[in-house]
Amino acid sequence: SAVISQKPSRDICQRGTSLTIQCQVDSQVTMMFWYRQQPGQSLTLIATANQGSEATYESGFVIDKFPISRPNLTFSTLTVSNMSPEDSSIYLCSVGSGSSDTQYFGPGTRLTVL
Amino acid sequence: GENVEQHPSTLSVQEGDSAVIKCTYSDSASNYFPWYKQELGKRPQLIIDIRSNVGEKKDQRIAVTLNKTAKHFSLHITETQPEDSAVYFCAASTTGGFKTIFGAGTRLFVKA
DSSP states (O other): OOOEEEEOSEEEEOTTOOEEEEEEESSOOSEEEEEEEOTTOOOEEEEEEOTTSOOEEOTTOOTTTSOEEEEETTEEEEEEOSOOGGGOEEEEEEEEOTTSSOEEEOOOEEEEEO | OOOEEEEOSEEEEETTSOEEEEEEEOOTTOOEEEEEEEOTTSOOEEEEEEETTOSEEEETTEEEEEETTTTEEEEEEOSOOGGGOEEEEEEEEOTTOSSEEEOOOEEEEEEO
């Protein structure tokens, strides 16, 4: 499976600021996704990062709050904008292989907003 | 909308016993059902998956069963060990994995 890295691994931010999270894959992948995992909760899909076009957002998530870039088939960024304490979560990217439906997750970014 | 329900939310077993986690899904178009294990502070890791054209799949101590008619699928862990302690998530998606819906998770404790 692909090797997936995320930066930063964790951060503590002040409310009202923004944080950009990077996801790097060691091979080209068709599908890249961004998830949020609130403390003790399940995984919630934020959006699908589409290469060369705008991301596809799930209900409850908007581009102004979570802008996403996908400049190529190995890299994506998620920005959490105008943060509030409610944004404190783990943010995970995942990739889907072209030959199967399986998703593999990055190590996650633990965000704390004060 | 699509939904995946998972039970129980917490499961405690004695080492060596079996553990069973059950999920139901609502979208009849779902045809791919992965299971993930997440240890504390780590990323979710795929442990087994099953497709809708198969009723059962086994990999050493873990097995998954699928009843498409009833929209149920289950994870079975036999001869549990302390290192099996983790949160387990079931999920359902359609071909292409364009949208995967996760269950709420089951926290499994295996007591030595």
